[in-house]
Amino acid sequence: MTPVATADLCAGPAGVPGIRQSLERNRLRGNGRLYAGLRWGGAAVFGVVFVALVVTLLQESAADLGHMGISILWRGWRPAVGEYGAGVFIVGTLLTTAVALALAIPVGLGTSLLLAELAPRWLAAPLQAMVEFLAAVPSIVVGLWGLIILNPLFARDVEPFLKHVPVLDALFHGPPLGASILLASVVLAIMILPTIVALSRLSMAGVPLADREAGMALAATRWQVARRVVVPGARRGIRAAVTLAMGRAMGEAIAVTMVVGNNTALPHSLLSPGSTLGSAIVNSFSEALPGTLQKSGVVALVVVLLAISVVVNAGGQLLMRARTPPVPPRGPAGGGGASGNPPAPADSEIRL
Amino acid sequence: MTTVPSALGPPVTASWRRELVRQQARRRLERRRRLGRVCTTLCVGALCLSLAPLVSLVFYIVARGLPALSLGFLVHTPTPEGIPGNGIGNSIVGTVIVVGLAMVMAVPVGLAAALFVVERPGKLSGVVRFVADVLTGTPSIAIGVFAYALLVLTIGYSGLAGSFALAVLMLPIMVRANEEAMSTVPLDLWEAGLALGSRRPRVVRSVVLRTALPGIVTGNLLAMARAIGETAPLIFTIFGSQFYVFRPTSPMSAMPLTIYDNATQLYPSAQQTAWGTAFVLLALVIVASVLARSWAGYLNRKARVR
DSSP, rough: OOHHHHHHHHHTTTTTTHHHHHHHHHHHTTTTTTHHHHHHHHHHHHHHHHHHHHHHHHHHHEEEEEHHGGGTTTEEEEGGGGGOOOOOHEEEEHHHHHHHHHHHHHHHHHEEEEIIIIIIHHHHHHHHHHHHHHSSHHHHHHHHHHHIIIIIIIIIIIIIHHSSSSGGGGGOOOOOOOOSSSHHHHHHHHHEEEEEHHHHHHHHHTOOOHHHHHHHHHTTTTHHIIIIIIHHHHHHHHHHHHHHHHHHHOOOOHHHHHSSSSOOSSOTTTTOOOOOOOHHHHHHHHTSSSSSSSHHHHHHHHHHHHHHHHHHHHHHHHHSSSOOOOOOOSOOOOOOGGOOOOOOOTTTOOOO | OOOOOOOOOOOOOOOHHHHHHHHHHHHOOOOOHHHHHHHHHHHHHHHHHOOOOOOOHHHHHEEEEEEEEHHHHSSOOOTTTTSSSOOOHHHHHHHHHHHHHHHHHHHHHHHHHHHHHHHHHHHHHHHHHHHHHHHHSSSSHHHHHHHIIIIIIHHOOOOHHHHHHHHHHHHHHHHHHHHHHTSSHHHHHHHHHHHTTTTTTHHIIIIHHHHHHHHHHHHHHHHHHHHTOHHHHHOOOOOOEEEEEOTSSBBBOOOHHHHHHHHHHOOHHHHHHHHHHHHHHHHHHHHHHHHHHHHHHHHHHHHHOO
């Protein structure tokens, strides 16, 4: 650079954007204030939407919440007598979610353990893609399948069969109608399965290789490493996966509406048609005229559902963030469960 | 081999004990292996149970949906029960318009909010992130009712209200995906850009957004794929329509709504319409998901060539 050029740079003659000029221009443009405003605007819109969601729903449901008070949590849904409580639906939601989890957790954990640990990689990758494809299927399509394919199958074969299983039949009273709490639970289990598999497989894959090697060095078999090293190491991730799946099962509305039977009485067995919060909202919303106490009651159901799912999801997120404990509490190669290590021989000269 | 101790009590030698322990270990290993085999078989069973619904689902959608498909089905409007020439053209157009408008609303806000989180690591952005995570799990039916209370009660049933609901649904997913993509941009690149004397917006535009573009595209398109299939936010907002509607301020139809309305009717022809629509909807979702990944791959390759 020649001295002239340096001078130019400072003076900033016409045509060449010098530092002074560009600083000047920067100042005129507000020092990137527009950009900062954009960022703040994005965050603000986001926050406003969230606040508006809560405020609007509370406002619309205020009439019913004021009418029922806290008893909304256990009173039934009887529009004829002006009682708009969420009790039956909360029971239905908890019941379907619990059964769905009972079905999906063992299957999901077995699948993810197989995909993460036991299957060869060339096989695991496509299988995993298939399981996760299930997550992409819209819930309405799963609902359609449940309604037209599973419903007759359950009414004809599955539910009569369950009524004859010795111990379990206590759970399955009543006529086999197809549409029932049970069918809704099965459909929910199918819908939350990919969530459980994907998230728990992810946390299993995150268990350090060194932990596995330590297990193998102690002569643990492949299964023992999976069961006693990988699963304990991924425990928090699995718990988070289950919690998030639970949130999804509770919030699902459309598919459940199509298969749950939509009965507003308290379910007395898994075979009886019932209602969940979601399905009750779908069914009652269009029936209720705007401005009535009933409409407000439906929105109150939404508020209850939202409250439950926010608690569950926040719990799941906190679990996801929490640090995984560094060392699993038990040694990996303890022998097959109860058999334990053989007591050390008294004779000190014996070595293996 | 050492002998087994007799009733007289043999001499307890070191070598005998060693052999005993070895035998025990061998037996135990056999037992452990057997346990492993049994449990692995159980896991394979679990995998089959996870795949069975998927296989059945895909089978029925193809077997029942494909016969319903024809060019007329894709372009015609619905006919009354029993009259041939039924179609879902209006629902396809409705889905495209409603989801497109939702993208127009959600994408810029999602980008700006993600930049906010990335640029100002602190308590406030932590709050934004946590709210996004919790909102991702919000029941979509609640979002539908929210859009109803906010928009339908003021401007009436309209495609716009549905778009708003879908935008609210997608926003948290987009914020998190964008943020994740942007946070993979190395700090060095930011600093290099700033060291060149570029102003911040310029660095963000030319360095950060460009580097993070594949991740951003994937995240936003996956959010879109999810929105395409959502029924609950639309059911109280867009109302449905039997005709081609191009004005977003009037009631419109969309594919999930068409499935819901037809599936709950008993006529075989209505169910066939539902299956056919489900086929088209699933195809659209798959195209969107595949596009999400392959477009990102294309952008990645392009970036590497440069």
